[in-house]
């Protein structure tokens with residue numbers, strides 16, 4: 001049985017967290033976005049048109065003695081922000097930290113949308129959602145985690161994302177040095193392929209908790225905390241000068257003073273998003289107004305506990321117990 005750990009680095013404003021992996025023999029090193037909200041491992045590749053590659057590292061299956069084309073298989077994925085990618089599939093050796101899966105489905109891109117072409121530091125995505133939503137046709141493939149979980153000391157991984165600092169993903173163990181106090185556990189509904197849970201309530205600042213169920217997914221691939229419109233409205237009502245700015249496509253408010261904390265329940269525990277993490281990023285060069293890290297989940301069908309929520313905590317994604325654990329960072 002094994003365990004593993006890999007460091008992940010925050011991009012500017014923690015917009016995404018990029019993690020090194022290696023593919024093939026000899027190993028080809030790429031840096032990808034670990035995404036618990038999807039279940040495809042896809043990478044920029046030598047099969048793409050040169051115009052769609054702007055600085056990214058690419059996977060070259062012809063330069064790997066262990067690559068084997070999955071004949072007839074294709075994939076196509078579209079993300080919440082409208083970005084998309086598609087291509088064909090190889091089986092090859094994939095290593096994360098000290099953990100190796102010998103016959104991992106590696107989805108080589110032939111096409112990517114501009115959002116990916118323009119994201120120079122991101123060479124692809126590594127899905128950590130449930131394999132039921134893998135997009136490979138005709139036969140969906142397993143995620144890296146699904147392929148390795150039975151070889152791990154425990155079938156779980158943890159995400160310890162940080163605000164503007166390197167974080168880490170661990171596989172197969174819960175690092176007792178990473179959190180303080182007790183981990184709050186809550187059941188996961190994986191029926192839609194996501195790490196979905198229901199929070200029993202929320203509070204704005206130092207107010208009392210409101211009983212208001214919020215069902216959503218723990219999603220490392222989404223930057224912000226996307227909540228029901230009524231909750232978002234109740235939060236921004238507490239901030240002088242906060243308003244919905246249609247140009248910016250969300251709530252904007254004066255960067256100072258620091259806005260109130262946002263607290264959400266996890267079973268019998270609570271998770272606090274500090275106000276200074278809600279001021280996601282300045283919208284203007286004068287740094288007067290800030291775009292909110294809390295925005296509406298309208299149109300998605302459920303809430304998304306993205307990086308703004310996850311980076312407050314040490315989060316355990318437990319496939320064995322089908323539960324999420326939220327612990328206070330050490």
Ligand SMILES: CC1CCN(C(=N)N)CC1
Pocket residue numbers: 035036037038078079080219220221222300304
């Ligand atoms: C429901 C959506 C959440 C955001 N996505 C993602 N992290 N891959 C896409 C699916």
Ligand SMILES: CC1CCN(C(=N)N)CC1
Pocket residue numbers: 016033035037079080081083115116119122221222
């Ligand atoms: C979940 C994914 C959404 C799309 N992404 C992007 N535009 N760079 C990456 C993460």
